[in-house]
Amino acid sequence: MPSLTRRFVLSIVALLPVAAAAPGASAQDPLEVVATTSMIADAARAVGGEAVTVRALMGPGVDPHAYRATRTDIAAMTRADLVLHHGLFLEAQMEDFLATLARRKDVVAVAEALPREALVAHDAYAGRLDPHVWMDPRLWVQVVERVADALVEALPSQEARLRANAADYLGEIERVAAYADEVLGTVPPARRVLVTAHDAFQYFGRAYGYEVRGIQGISTESEAGLRRIEDLVDLLVERDVGAVFVESSVSDRNVRALAEGAAARGRDVAIGGELYSDAMGEPGTYEGTYVGMIDHNATTIARALGGEAPAGGFSGQLVEG
Numbered sequence: 603m604p605s606l607t608r609r610f611v612l613s614i615v616a617l618l619p620v621a622a623a624a625p626g627a628s629a630q631d632p633l634e635v636v637a638t639t640s641m642i643a644d645a646a647r648a649v650g651g652e653a654v655t656v657r658a659l660m661g662p663g664v665d666p667h668a669y670r671a672t673r674t675d676i677a678a679m680t681r682a683d684l685v686l687h688h689g690l691f692l693e694a695q696m697e698d699f700l701a702t703l704a705r706r707k708d709v710v711a712v713a714e715a716l717p718r719e720a721l722v723a724h725d726a727y728a729g730r731l732d733p734h735v736w737m738d739p740r741l742w743v744q745v746v747e748r749v750a751d752a753l754v755e756a757l758p759s760q761e762a763r764l765r766a767n768a769a770d771y772l773g774e775i776e777r778v779a780a781y782a783d784e785v786l787g788t789v790p791p792a793r794r795v796l797v798t799a800h801d802a803f804q805y806f807g808r809a810y811g812y813e814v815r816g817i818q819g820i821s822t823e824s825e826a827g828l829r830r831i832e833d834l835v836d837l838l839v840e841r842d843v844g845a846v847f848v849e850s851s852v853s854d855r856n857v858r859a860l861a862e863g864a865a866a867r868g869r870d871v872a873i874g875g876e877l878y879s880d881a882m883g884e885p886g887t888y889e890g891t892y893v894g895m896i897d898h899n900a901t902t903i904a905r906a907l908g909g910e911a912p913a914g915g916f917s918g919q920l921v922e923g
């Protein structure tokens with residue numbers, strides 16, 4: 603973090619009142635929650651219901667690896683009753699601030715509740731674990747449970763309602779995970795190769811039996827070399843992969859270069875669609891919910907790689923592209 607920003611952050615934290623008095627203590631006074639990613643915010647809204655107000659810092663198309671907190675974000679986090687962030691170094695540019703804030707108030711790194719053995723290490727991401735755990739809905743369930751625990755800790759008198767909301771939301775996640783099993787299983791096994799802009803889909807691949815390749819590494823902060831593009835063109839040609847995918851939160855430049863490289867070798871590789879990797883769709887839309895995000899990705903991937911998926915996807919709400 604640049605020293606000027608750091609000084610600003612430290613000074614604003616120092617000015618904070620020591621603690622907000624009994625946050626969310628009455629029914630008229632919802633708990634103010636700030637979540638870094640939209641996936642965490644979706645869980646907090648679903649579980650918290652009317653007992654919370656939730657602000658997501660990172661909207662559609664925002665890349666969390668590169669995101670820097672704005673002054674408005676910092677003010678919102680310092681004012682909030684509870685801050686939920688992902689952890690596992692996903693919000694790489696916000697780590698210092700979150701660590702400083704955690705000394706003053708409730709700051710929970712929700713993905714760090716996952717057991718170490720459930721997480722994927724990566725050669726090109728030394729010393730770190732792959733943070734993209736939301737891509738496996740059955741793994742994400744445990745993160746949602748951590749969100750629910752944090753809300754119950756903050757609002758103990760509302761535990762029954764919060765737990766009931768969590769059960770409903772977790773049931774919906776289990777149903778979309780089963781839908782993804784079904785549609786992704788219609789892709790012929792030899793064609794289960796997912797090539798995307800950056801390496802966000804390892805957990806998805808592990809969950810659904812797909813080989814996964816990202817042009818950029820685990821973080822979009824790493825550059826993709828020409829050599830990497832050439833290796834992936836080889837893979838597309840050798841495996842007869844029919845489609846590659848762009849991501850809503852990453853430039854499509856490298857993915858298009860890959861399709862062009864394959865075309866130069868006489869292979870027609872389509873852009874299979876845009877996937878939601880590190881951010882969801884527009885707020886207020888189905889794709890702007892976690893379930894809609896998973897539905898969109900599973901449906902888009904299944905169809906582009908030669909499988910089948912019902913019109914409208916899992917729940918009939920998917921906007922057909």
Ligand code: ZN
Nearest residue numbers: 802820821880
């Ligand atoms: Zn990512």
